[in-house]
Amino acid sequence: MTGSPLDLSVAFSVGPVAVSEPVVITWGIIVFLGLGSWLLTRRMEARAGTGQAVLELVVGALDDQIRAAVGHDPARFRTLVGTLFLFILTANWSSLVPGIEPPTAHLETDAALAGIVFAATIWFGITSRGLGGYLRGFAEPSWVMLPLNLVEQITRTFSLMVRLFGNVMSGVFVVGIVLSLAGLLVPIPLMALDLLTGAVQAYIFATLALVFIASAVSDGRPTPPTGKETS
Amino acid sequence: MISIEALSVIMAAIAVSFGAIGPALAEGRAVASAMEAIARQPEAAGTISRTLFVGLAMIETMAIYCLVIALLLLFANPYVG
Amino acid sequence: MGFDWITLAFQAVNVLILLAILRHFLFRPVARIIAERQAAIARTLDEAEKARAAAAKAGEDARAEAERTAAARHDALARARAEAEAQAATILEAARDEAEKIKAAAREEARAEQRRAEAEQLARTGALALDLAERLMQSLPEDRRVAGYAARLAQVLASLPADRRRALFDSETPQLIAPRPLGPAEAAEVQAALAPYFATTPPVSVDPGLIAGLELRGRHGSIGNSLRHDLTRIAQVARNEG
Numbered sequence: 001m002t003g004s005p006l007d008l009s010v011a012f013s014v015g016p017v018a019v020s021e022p023v024v025i026t027w028g029i030i031v032f033l034g035l036g037s038w039l040l041t042r043r044m045e046a047r048a049g050t051g052q053a054v055l056e057l058v059v060g061a062l063d064d065q066i067r068a069a070v071g072h073d074p075a076r077f078r079t080l081v082g083t084l085f086l087f088i089l090t091a092n093w094s095s096l097v098p099g100i101e102p103p104t105a106h107l108e109t110d111a112a113l114a115g116i117v118f119a120a121t122i123w124f125g126i127t128s129r130g131l132g133g134y135l136r137g138f139a140e141p142s143w144v145m146l147p148l149n150l151v152e153q154i155t156r157t158f159s160l161m162v163r164l165f166g167n168v169m170s171g172v173f174v175v176g177i178v179l180s181l182a183g184l185l186v187p188i189p190l191m192a193l194d195l196l197t198g199a200v201q202a203y204i205f206a207t208l209a210l211v212f213i214a215s216a217v218s219d220g221r222p223t224p225p226t227g228k229e230t231s
Numbered sequence: 232m233i234s235i236e237a238l239s240v241i242m243a244a245i246a247v248s249f250g251a252i253g254p255a256l257a258e259g260r261a262v263a264s265a266m267e268a269i270a271r272q273p274e275a276a277g278t279i280s281r282t283l284f285v286g287l288a289m290i291e292t293m294a295i296y297c298l299v300i301a302l303l304l305l306f307a308n309p310y311v312g
Numbered sequence: 313m314g315f316d317w318i319t320l321a322f323q324a325v326n327v328l329i330l331l332a333i334l335r336h337f338l339f340r341p342v343a344r345i346i347a348e349r350q351a352a353i354a355r356t357l358d359e360a361e362k363a364r365a366a367a368a369k370a371g372e373d374a375r376a377e378a379e380r381t382a383a384a385r386h387d388a389l390a391r392a393r394a395e396a397e398a399q400a401a402t403i404l405e406a407a408r409d410e411a412e413k414i415k416a417a418a419r420e421e422a423r424a425e426q427r428r429a430e431a432e433q434l435a436r437t438g439a440l441a442l443d444l445a446e447r448l449m450q451s452l453p454e455d456r457r458v459a460g461y462a463a464r465l466a467q468v469l470a471s472l473p474a475d476r477r478r479a480l481f482d483s484e485t486p487q488l489i490a491p492r493p494l495g496p497a498e499a500a501e502v503q504a505a506l507a508p509y510f511a512t513t514p515p516v517s518v519d520p521g522l523i524a525g526l527e528l529r530g531r532h533g534s535i536g537n538s539l540r541h542d543l544t545r546i547a548q549v550a551r552n553e554g
Contacts, residue, residue, distance in 0.1 A: 007306075008316050023322040030330045037338035044345045052345070059342045075343065079335040087330055103323065108316050112323035159292065166295030167288075173302075204288045 008106060022103035029090050029103070065207070069214045077213060080120055084113065085206035092168055092198025095175075096191070102198075105169045107161070114161035117209040118153070125216030134216065160208060167201045239308050243301035250297025257290045438547030445539050446523045449491075458490060458498050461526040465537045466505035469528075472535075477509065479532065486530040488514040491522040491538075502526065 008020045040051050048056060062082050066074035091104045103109040125134040138149045171194040178187045265283040269276045469477065480486075494502065494516055503513050514528065525538025536545075 008319060017318060018316075019322070020316060020319045023319055023326065026323060026326040030326060030333065033330060034333040034337060037334060041337055041341040044341055048345075048349075052342075055338070055342050056346055059339065059346065078343065079331060079339050082339055083327070083331045083334045086334065087327060106319070108319040109323045111315075112320050112327055115320075115324060116327055162299060163288070163292040163295060166292070166299050169302075170295065170298055200284055200288055204285055207285060 022106045022109055026103045069210045081206050081210050085202050088202035088205050102168055105172045107165050110161045110165040114157045118157045121212045121216045124213050128217045164201055164205055167197055171197055235310055239304045243304040246297045247301045251294050254290050254294040258287055261286050434547055434550050441543050449523045462501045462505045465526050468535055469509050480530050486514050486528045488516045489519050489527045491520055
């Protein structure tokens, strides 16, 4: 255990701008995901191969989830929700690569993700219901709820951020502590638990973002995530 | 008079331990209810288990909050010189 | 600790870039290919539906064609049957006619045969009767063969009309035919019987075939006054009646 898990280590500096390590790792993840999807979707055919079948399965499941939550055309939200899920999953699992700390283990990355979800909620709410309709949505079911709804917008974004950060960071922290105590074989179960936690957190983050967007697009109440297919 | 560092460590331990009690009980109740529901309706096992995972993660978030508080006390304590 | 706002900005931009990249390289193509496949499936289903409809129509057509063919065959059969029946009827008719004709001919032939047989029988019977009469006469006394016939001859001559008698015997003297040479008494009797009609006494010639009797024979006819003549007439009458 070398230092605070909350500290950022600077990778390099360009003039006055310090580029931190999570940013560099995120670039790597971007390259990895972009290259991978380019390779997988380069030759798409109506007669799907294995890789394409897996991709279509993932996208189909995503569409089903969106349809279950929002209730109509999933094309509008597919990109945002899918990107959130894929990025968080890849970032969480990047801890498997030696020497790499997941970018989601740092508060800044999670804050950026939560901020994007917050902005997307407002954007989709306004585009689908109009500015007046969206603002009226805060006064439902009655105007007494107005301050609570406004506060809820902030707190749920904050809780989204802290949930992801706490889970991933605690995993990395616990693995670091165990690694400093016994280096061989002992951290492996914890790393496996880390993988499970990372996948579940990515799923939860995407689902919650979807629920927030769905509540903004329809009306006040967030609908619980329900799906017909088995997980 | 104990120092502020020692107090921070003690309080961090208290925060994590007490913060773990509530989520532990809640997760136990949630899993028990989910098991009952699955036993009653095995065909709905998929939906139930997925909702259970989301709920568990939500409950766990409470413990995570406590952990974050503890870590703040330990590593980012603004009162420590 | 501190909150690094620069890293926050970097990460936000990074996530947005990743969003654009995945949108362009992952979600758009996969969604497009899924849509394409669904369209292809829908098209294939439509085509299958169309093909099924076409097949159903073809089957319907085939069935109608088969029905038509069956009806035509039925018609042809009925026509052929009618024709065959007509032909059979014609042939039967012809055969019946033919048979009728043959039967009639056979009947005719049988009747002719019967007639011929009867005639033959009668002829034989007549011959037998002649034979019998001849035998009988030969066994009788000689004068029996002439006696009485002179009177009969005279009677016949008397019953004949004069012109007929003249036509029969003209002017010339007929010949008198007897079964045996006449005795003097007989000759006188004959002469007496013929005297009123003929100027001269007719010459007498002998013909044993007469059996018994006296006949007058001229150039144009004769008076059959003999047993043979009688028997022949009886036989003739019998034949005509039979």
